[in-house]
Amino acid sequence: MNRIHQKLQENKKLLSIYFTAGYPSINDTVSIIEDLEKSGVDMIEIGLPFSDPLADGPTIQASSTQALKNGMTTEKLFEQIKDIRKTVSIPLIIMGYFNPVLQYGVEAFCKKCQEVGIDGLILPDLPVDVYAEQYKDTFEKFGLKNIFLITPQTSNERIQFIDSVSDGFIYMVSSASTTGAKSGFGDEQTQYFERIASMQLKNPQIVGFGISNNETFTQATQYAKGAIIGSAFIKHLTNKGVNTIDAFVKGILN
Amino acid sequence: MSYNINNKGYYGEFGGAFIPEMLYPNVEELRQNYLKVMAEPEFQEEFNQLLKDYVGRPSPLYFAKRLSEKYTTKVYLKREDLNHTGAHKVNNTIGQILMAKRLGKTRIIAETGAGQHGVATATVCALMGLECIVYMGEIDIARQAPNVARMKMLGAEVHPALSGSRTLKDATNEAIRDWINNPVNTHYIIGSAIGPHPYPDMVTRFQSVISEEIKWQLKVHEGRENPDYVVACIGGGSNAAGTYYHFLDNEDVGIIAVEAAGKGIDSGESAATSVLGKEGIIHGCKTLLMQTNDGQITEPYSISAGLDYPGVGPLHSHLYKSGRGEFYSATDDEAMTAGLELAQLEGIIPAIETSHALAIFEHKTFKPEDIVVISLSGRGDKDLQNYIDYFKL
Ligand SMILES: Cc1ncc(COP(=O)(O)O)c(C=O)c1O
Numbered sequence: 001m002n003r004i005h006q007k008l009q010e011n012k013k014l015l016s017i018y019f020t021a022g023y024p025s026i027n028d029t030v031s032i033i034e035d036l037e038k039s040g041v042d043m044i045e046i047g048l049p050f051s052d053p054l055a056d057g058p059t060i061q062a063s064s065t066q067a068l069k070n071g072m073t074t075e076k077l078f079e080q081i082k083d084i085r086k087t088v089s090i091p092l093i094i095m096g097y098f099n100p101v102l103q104y105g106v107e108a109f110c111k112k113c114q115e116v117g118i119d120g121l122i123l124p125d126l127p128v129d130v131y132a133e134q135y136k137d138t139f140e141k142f143g144l145k146n147i148f149l150i151t152p153q154t155s156n157e158r159i160q161f162i163d164s165v166s167d168g169f170i171y172m173v174s175s176a177s178t179t180g181a182k183s184g185f186g187d188e189q190t191q192y193f194e195r196i197a198s199m200q201l202k203n204p205q206i207v208g209f210g211i212s213n214n215e216t217f218t219q220a221t222q223y224a225k226g227a228i229i230g231s232a233f234i235k236h237l238t239n240k241g242v243n244t245i246d247a248f249v250k251g252i253l254n
Numbered sequence: 255m256s257y258n259i260n261n262k263g264y265y266g267e268f269g270g271a272f273i274p275e276m277l278y279p280n281v282e283e284l285r286q287n288y289l290k291v292m293a294e295p296e297f298q299e300e301f302n303q304l305l306k307d308y309v310g311r312p313s314p315l316y317f318a319k320r321l322s323e324k325y326t327t328k329v330y331l332k333r334e335d336l337n338h339t340g341a342h343k344v345n346n347t348i349g350q351i352l353m354a355k356r357l358g359k360t361r362i363i364a365e366t367g368a369g370q371h372g373v374a375t376a377t378v379c380a381l382m383g384l385e386c387i388v389y390m391g392e393i394d395i396a397r398q399a400p401n402v403a404r405m406k407m408l409g410a411e412v413h414p415a416l417s418g419s420r421t422l423k424d425a426t427n428e429a430i431r432d433w434i435n436n437p438v439n440t441h442y443i444i445g446s447a448i449g450p451h452p453y454p455d456m457v458t459r460f461q462s463v464i465s466e467e468i469k470w471q472l473k474v475h476e477g478r479e480n481p482d483y484v485v486a487c488i489g490g491g492s493n494a495a496g497t498y499y500h501f502l503d504n505e506d507v508g509i510i511a512v513e514a515a516g517k518g519i520d521s522g523e524s525a526a527t528s529v530l531g532k533e534g535i536i537h538g539c540k541t542l543l544m545q546t547n548d549g550q551i552t553e554p555y556s557i558s559a560g561l562d563y564p565g566v567g568p569l570h571s572h573l574y575k576s577g578r579g580e581f582y583s584a585t586d587d588e589a590m591t592a593g594l595e596l597a598q599l600e601g602i603i604p605a606i607e608t609s610h611a612l613a614i615f616e617h618k619t620f621k622p623e624d625i626v627v628i629s630l631s632g633r634g635d636k637d638l639q640n641y642i643d644y645f646k647l
């Protein structure tokens with residue numbers, strides 16, 4: 001069974017962490033993944049850095065720019081994580097933009113993901129309709145789950161469509177924003193969380209954007225299966241370095 | 255073969271809407287409405303009225319006698335430089351501001367390179383009393399200072415884009431991020447024939463007034479509607495798209511595009527996308543773009559801020575790939591020389607973007623009986639400092 005499916009069946013709220021591969025230093029990728037698992041994180045999104053990350057705010061942008069300066073490439077990432085399944089067993093997802101995948105070759109990229117033990121992909125600028133028409137078969141052939149985003153502005157009809165194409169979880173963006181833009185949730189989010197919860201979708205939802213601490217993690221997971229932290233973790237790496245990952249994760253999970 | 259857009263938003267294999275879900279509602283709203291709104295008689299009336307009374311259209315089609323003599327062919331200049339605000343950009347911003355109003359938007363954002371599109375956007379926002387925020391690369395803010403002052407005087411906020419190369423590409427990224435963060439009340443007025451569908455088509459349609467006028471004006475001058483060639487410079491490709499539009503499917507009319515070669519195609523400092531680019535995704539659109547083997551978008555270079563863009567609109571990728579268009583590129587030096595030549599032969603100081611189109615005579619020889627229409631996309635006032643520095647005037 002796919003590791004994502006297995007994880008989603010666990011009877012607990014899931015914490016997923018995003019970080020940018022090759023940041024702060026080029027060779028931090030593997031140790032960050034291992035430390036996150038050891039600290040009790042349930043799932044990891046490995047950010048494949050891109051020169052023009054449209055959906056990201058300043059924190060993740062800056063980490064991508066630095067990672068590219070450090071010499072990060074798609075090939076390099078696959079090289080770094082080629083033995084990752086010897087030490088890590090939680091689900092690993094690559095999150096990136098579509099152009100680097102397209103240049104690598106979609107089929108070659110998916111094949112490589114399967115070889116190294118990647119379980120899924122999040123490519124925010126690969127629209128669900130294009131995916132369904134052109135790439136779904138390839139992803140499935142290599143056992144990859146493609147994760148789609150929904151936002152407070154996504155219509156119910158479109159959510160149903162995204163749910164029908166998805167096979168894993170739905171990435172529920174907490175508010176209309178780029179990453180790292182807003183922190184905390186208000187009534188608007190609560191209503192949105194309730195609306196989605198009441199739709200009884202076949203795929204569980206994991207909330208992302210705006211989660212930075214124990215309080216927001218608890219709020220988000222009141223309605224959803226789990227939550228994703230990105231910018232707050234990158235900020236932690238920037239300010240505190242790579243040696244206090246455990247403290248960061250414990251702070252979230254309490 | 256049709257060179258126009260198909261019902262899925264593609265020109266051949268190029269185009270589409272590769273956007274994050276956060277942008278989907280806005281882009282979809284536009285997609286569902288743009289053709290309907292543009293077809294409304296009241297919309298057309300308002301659009302045409304403003305183009306006439308406010309912009310000053312039709313822009314003249316001017317027979318450039320001395321330039322024609324010099325190159326022994328018949329050269330006509332389509333005088334978009336005489337438009338209000340000094341370039342073709344305003345045709346599009348008038349159209350889009352009316353569109354934004356029909357869609358109930360109250361806040362306008364735009365990106366700008368040379369500042370011409372920023373000024374044209376700030377202008378129509380002042381005209382309609384709408385809030386206006388323009389994103390502009392920090393480098394471009396420095397090299398196009400007069401236009402920054404114009405935007406401010408017109409009441410717009412100019413936000414510097416501080417990421418990446420701090421030019422047009424990054425200003426576009428910032429504008430898109432703003433739109434993601436303001437999904438309900440904001441319309442994004444893209445300034446070229448780029449971006450996710452329906453933008454390339456919408457911008458092209460608003461700019462198509464250029465070729466519509468060329469047809470009847472040429473008929474008056476020459477007794478025929480179709481020139482032998484239409485020539486335009488290409489940044490993202492909006493003046494070119496407007497200049498070609500009504501000739502796309504008439505293969506008797508040659509389509510010529512001139513890109514910015516910067517310091518030379520092989521210099522590593524260039525913006526000649528069709529030659530140096532590969533198919534990929536930039537700003538929500540599948541098109542040719544300059545990138546590394548790894549799919550990272552590279553930093554372009556041109557002396558002209560308006561051509562300093564690593565991609566090209568999907569229509570132009572299709573024209574290039576299908577062979578329908580002839581693509582050339584002019585270096586900084588060739589463009590500057592051609593700009594000076596126009597000033598001294600015809601008494602017209604062109605924008606440096608436009609000077610690239612005028613450099614076509616360095617690259618192609620026309621027959622004496624050929625009728626060549628060049629899009630004079632903008633005037634050179636904003637570039638005076640660059641001309642001064644370059645020619646030590
Ligand atoms: C005068 C002028 N011409 C041409 C361009 C290039 O844009 P496009 O290729 O969209 O016409 C610009 C852009 O700023 C411009 O100001």
